Amino acid sequence: MRTAYRVETVRAAERELMERLPEAALMQRAAAGLAAACAELLDRVYGSRVVLLVGSGDNGGDALYAGARLARRGAGVAAVLLSPGRAHPAGLAAFRRVGGAVVEPGRAEDAVARADLVxxxxxGIGGKGGLRPEAAALARAAAASRAAVVAVDLPSGVEADTGEVRGEAVRADLTVTFGTHKPGLLIDPAREHAGSVRLVDIGLDLPADGAELEALQHADVARLLPVPAAESDKYRRGVVGVAAGSDRYPGAAVLAVAGALRGGAGAVRYVGAAGDAVIARYPETLVSATGPAKAGRVQAWAVGPGAGEDAATVAEVVAAEVPVLIDADGLRLADRDAVRARTAPPLLPPHAGEAAALLGVSREEVEAGRLTAVRELAEAYRATVLLKGSTTLVADPGGAAPVRVNATGTPWLATAGSGDVLSGVAGSLLAAGLSARDAGSVGAYLHGLAGRLAARGAPVRAHQVAEAVGLAWRDVVRG
Ligand SMILES: NC(=O)C1=CN([C@@H]2O[C@H](COP(=O)(O)OP(=O)(O)OC[C@H]3O[C@@H](n4cnc5c(N)ncnc54)[C@H](O)[C@@H]3O)[C@@H](O)[C@H]2O)[C@@H](O)CC1
Ligand SMILES: Nc1ncnc2c1ncn2[C@@H]1O[C@H](COP(=O)(O)OP(=O)(O)O)[C@@H](O)[C@H]1O
Ligand SMILES: [K+]
Structure with missing residues (x-):
């Protein structure tokens, strides 16, 4: 499991560690890791041109100490001091001792333009809001130059705790972060500014139950996947009910069933107007002619994809005793009070547009503040909410558990019907006995990986994503 902690937690752990260590030891650890990452990126340190952008806090101190290390290895290192009188004194002294140069005011952008590495x-974590104007000008110069950009701890200007980017921010090729990931490194739009992320262990002791975010890895997903035992039969493996599709949108039913058949349940039961289309494509589906309430044994329902205006079916599913997933048209049609009144919180997987409609805000607002949006929705609907998009987030109501983040996906997944496949996969996992939180995050993990495997860098259709879920599953199990 990869975890990310809020700034206040990082600072508390840092204070506790500093009491036991000699002065500046932590910063030296950070700088050593940073310099090593820079050296790797440069390939040849000797003779390379490195420019440090140095603010007046400890983030600038890290850069100065790392710059001194690179200078000792033969790089030509110059520092641009944003507030010359307030640069980290010991870091600046160490930098000057090895012959590091300070760039004169007025020459900074020119130096950045000629650098190999910025x-x-x-x-870093002391930042507030977007970059101030002088810093923003340097960020633009770095973006315009051919230099590689390495961010210290965080790309300057992004919000560490939320992943929001409220003004101008640095765009890095690599971010070297210390002690733990910060939420902003894992959530868009900030994540996109970070480039690839390398974590340097500086010995921080972080509380096991205090993470803000967690990201499942292959091994975590492998442990959660439902695997049939010797005594299993199709009912014990779980029957997932899919209530989806309409005369107008029969394809959504086929795609949701395609996902459900690959999500680990023992059987898929279908109710809705698209039974013929479903059975033609998937003869293994149990098609019922009734509504959900009379359809027969089901351990979980997925309702909503392509449902059109069929509010009655959605209401029957919302009233069901078993776990339910409510998606797409179902999100619009479901009665909020009935959703909130359920004993077992349902799983709601909106995309940003659907989330915006549920919250009564704009889509842009949701995309700019994904973490806030997913938490608010989980509270408003007393539901486990899976907010889809470039970084998928899964939040439980109550706010106590870390939000799960999934980054296995690819923008190629932004194709019509791919969300219907995810509904089927996650519904199937619910029927197999996973909690809403696990079904959502494991479903998003498999679906994202399937998208990657199916696309391999070219356009992909939703059906191919469903077909690749088995490949993703095997990939996870193999480790
Ligand atoms: N907390 C930790 O565990 C460790 C922290 N270290 C470093 O220390 C950093 C935190 O240092 P500080 O607390 O001194 O804070 P920072 O250096 O992150 O930021 C404070 C400085 O940035 C300026 N600033 C704030 N918002 C700005 C904006 N929007 N535009 C331009 N300038 C802005 C402030 O005026 C202040 O001078 C970490 O990010 C990391 O790089 C490491 O040395 C090792 C361990
Ligand atoms: N930029 C992106 N990067 C990664 N995944 C994405 C991106 N955009 C969309 N996705 C994923 O693609 C799927 C699209 O679902 P959705 O918007 O509901 O499509 P549809 O309604 O057509 O089925 C979701 O799983 C979402 O997380
Ligand atoms: K930084």
Missing amino acids: VDGIV
């Missing part, structure tokens, strides 16, 4: 030590 180290962004403007601001």
